[in-house]
Amino acid sequence: MNNEKVKCLIIGSGPAGYTAAIYASRAALQPVLYEGMQPGGQLTTTTEVENFPGYPEGVLGQQMMADLRAQAERFGTDIRYGMVTEADLSKRPFKITIDEEQVIEAETLIIATGATARYLGLPSESKYRGMGVSACATCDGFFYRGKTVAVVGGGDTACEEALYLASICKKVYMVVRRDVFRASKAMQERIASTENIEVLWNSNTQEVLGDEMGVNGMRLIRKDGEVYEKAIDGFFLAIGHHPNSDLFKEWVNTNEEGYIITDGHSTKTNVPGVFAAGDVQDPHYRQAITAAASGCKAALDVEKFILENK
Ligand code: NDP
Numbered sequence: 121m122n123n124e125k126v127k128c129l130i131i132g133s134g135p136a137g138y139t140a141a142i143y144a145s146r147a148a149l150q151p152v153l154y155e156g157m158q159p160g161g162q163l164t165t166t167t168e169v170e171n172f173p174g175y176p177e178g179v180l181g182q183q184m185m186a187d188l189r190a191q192a193e194r195f196g197t198d199i200r201y202g203m204v205t206e207a208d209l210s211k212r213p214f215k216i217t218i219d220e221e222q223v224i225e226a227e228t229l230i231i232a233t234g235a236t237a238r239y240l241g242l243p244s245e246s247k248y249r250g251m252g253v254s255a256c257a258t259c260d261g262f263f264y265r266g267k268t269v270a271v272v273g274g275g276d277t278a279c280e281e282a283l284y285l286a287s288i289c290k291k292v293y294m295v296v297r298r299d300v301f302r303a304s305k306a307m308q309e310r311i312a313s314t315e316n317i318e319v320l321w322n323s324n325t326q327e328v329l330g331d332e333m334g335v336n337g338m339r340l341i342r343k344d345g346e347v348y349e350k351a352i353d354g355f356f357l358a359i360g361h362h363p364n365s366d367l368f369k370e371w372v373n374t375n376e377e378g379y380i381i382t383d384g385h386s387t388k389t390n391v392p393g394v395f396a397a398g399d400v401q402d403p404h405y406r407q408a409i410t411a412a413a414s415g416c417k418a419a420l421d422v423e424k425f426i427l428e429n430k
Contacts, residue, residue: 123223126152128422129216130197131204132232132364134161135408136398138188139415140230140422145195147423149228152198154218159201160185161234162256162399163408170262172408181259184408204233209371209391228393228425230418231372231380233364235399235406239357240272244328248355252335253328255357257281258407264289269354270338272325274298278358279307285356286314293350294319295340320350328355363400372396379403387418393429395421 128144130137133155144151163169163181170178179187193199206217213225237255239245245253254260257271261284269289271282274296286292294311299321301308311317322343329337329349339349363378373381373390380389380396387395397418398411 123215123225125213125225125227126150127227127426128152128230128419129214129224129226129228130154130230130232131216132156132161132230132234132398132400133159133185133189133199134163134232134234134398135185135188135412136234136400136415136418137161137230137232138185138192139412140232140397140419141192141197141199141415142188142195143416143419144230144422145192145197147419149419149422149426150196150198151419152200152224153192154200154202154204156233157203160189162237168263169259169408171258204367207367207371209368209394212393214394228422229395230387230415230422231365231368231389231394231396231400232398232411232415232418233367233400234411235361235363235379237357238360238362240325240359242325242328244330245325245355245357248328248330248335251333252330252353253355253357257285257356257358260354261285261288261356264354266290267353268351269293269356270295270350270352271356271358273358273360274301274303275358275360276303276307277360279303279311281356281358282317283307283310283314286317289354290316292317293352295323295325295338296321297324298322361399361403361406363403365400368394375403377403385417387414387421393425395425 128149128151130153168178202218205220208215268291270293272295323340327339380401395418397414
């Protein structure tokens with residue numbers, strides 16, 4: 121069987137992948153997009169998105185991704201269900217294997233595979249996901265106005281999320297597994313001076329508690345063995361993200377945590393013809409709008425690359 125040849129291959133179907141597809145289609149690059157394991161990406165796991173410009177009444181994450189998909193299709197993107205199982209980026213055209221069987225030869229590649237929030241792995245945590253359990257305070261915090269919530273983690277993200285939640289919630293518990301924060305000094309000071317944040321040191325979550333209405337508490341265990349419960353309405357995880365870059369690491373430079381390194385303000389990786397967009401190359405902002413913007417940049421970078429390498 122002959123390998124299929126593609127001018128621009130996009131991997132990933134979050135805001136970065138679809139935005140890259142919209143721009144690449146309009147530039148007549150005839151992009152092929154593989155949706156990956158979670159079609160629509162992380163936004164399909166949240167409820168309402170209220171901070172994406174252009175939706176004054178907010179929009180369901182699922183709906184927004186369906187709209188982006190439809191927009192990419194309207195301009196001719198060939199959107200396919202499938203997972204990349206192998207990548208050979210040693211030379212152009214790059215050889216990308218889909219579902220262990222089909223090989224695509226891609227002149228250019230946009231990696232927009234996103235990042236996955238880490239969860240504790242408790243069954244009760246999965247049970248209440250979207251019903252009080254969330255890994256994104258910026259996305260879902262607003263729904264807990266005036267309520268009591270918990271943030272798990274002691275890094276900069278956990279502190280940032282706790283501070284954000286403290287500005288809208290009645291009370292915020294921080295569940296920290298050691299007796300120190302990992303976060304920067306400046307963040308620690310801000311936490312200490314925020315009255316409605318209470319840090320529960322040396323504590324790990326045993327169970328997220330709830331009923332058919334959603335989360336209503338958490339059971340924790342302290343290092344000394346004491347088990348205790350707190351009433352909460354929302355349970356936020358901030359124990360880190362894992363960028364989905366493993367398949368490409370052999371070829372593409374990543375930082376210590378696995379985020380793909382891009383060149384300056386561009387989306388260029390160290391491999392000419394391979395570009396990265398969205399959360400897989402952004403440990404910092406991780407917003408739908410910033411991912412979409414980098415998807416746009418990636419398509420423009422591909423267009424320029426193809427022109428220059430004719
Ligand atoms: P970090 O890895 O820095 O912190 C993760 C936190 O979660 C740690 O406190 C860790 O505990 C805790 N943790 C990990 N696993 C578990 C678990 N299973 N149970 C309970 N707690 C757990 O991740 P962040 O997302 O906070 O930050 C990522 C990077 O981004 C960092 O370099 C950070 O500095 C940076 N960042 C900077 C910001 C800024 O400057 N404004 C804002 C946000 C992020 P332990 O310490 O015990 O390992």
